[in-house]
Amino acid sequence: MALRVGRIPFLVCAPFFHAFLGRESELCNVEFVDSPPSVQSAGLMDGSIHLSPASSITFALKPGAFVLSPVFCTSCSFEVRSVKLFSRYPIESLAGRRVRVTSQSRTSVALLRILFEMRYGIRPEYVGGLAAEESDDACLLIGDLALEENERGRFAYSYDLGALWQEWQGLPFVFGAWIISKGALQAPLRPVLDSYLQQTEQSILAFRADVKGSLDRWLSRYPVDLPRAVLEDYYRALDYRFTDERKRSLSLFLELSCRVGLVESAPALEFL
Helix, strand or coil, X not given: CCEEEEECCCHHHHHHHHHXXXXXXXXXXXXXXXXXXXXXXXXXXXXXXXXXXXXXXXXXXXXXXXXEEEEEEEEEECECCCEEEEECCCHHHCCCCEEEECCCCHHHHHHHHHHHHHHCCCCCEEEECCCCCCCCCEEEEEHHHHHHHHHXXXXXXXXXXXXXXXXXXXXXXXXXXXXXXXXXXXXXXXXXXXXXXXXXXXXXXXXXXXXXXXXXXXXXXXXXXXCHHHHXXXXXXXXXXXXXXXHHHHHHHHHHHHHCCCCCCCCCCCEC
């Protein structure tokens, strides 16, 4: 039985996976499944994957079913740069206006709703989709699409959701956590899981030690249309350490998600 690992083909996840590219066949009993965060979340929910750096809200969608890696997550130190609201109007003026929200990440959409309703006291009209349309007053983009939109400059206003959260709560936001199905904690998968997570930690360290070479490897599999300087600078904003501060931030986010009705409960964090 193979350990099914959800691999998100976004730049933000390159440090987790770059070291495995081209050598997947060398990993005994590990199978990678490529898809965006929302699909990874669904896979964790239905049991088709065992672990993934998925949208952090996934942990609360099926209480008791998952544990978290205590070591790493997907976070930032203030700005994240790849989860942004692009708008034709100031954010305070978006009440009742049309806001397109990505279907690729439940966490980013939940965070936007919390910010709108609890920080700014507004309720826009939400419509789904991946990219901005001419009729939209604003749009929420994530991942590589957000980084590309940063370079286009088509909107009068842009707001980094990581920065908005930290300004408001004084904590760095956790966009993704390594969520692990409890089904992977039993034999025969547990030793495979432990080995894989150790290799993932080494992958992150190797990426930090050689960003240029690691990016070359990643972009050969998952190319993007962005200047190289933008790509390398992007990783200065990211932080993959699941510190105590970030654990408090994730607990708070789940609590607020429950308050606005996005999840039924806010379970206590449970770690591997």
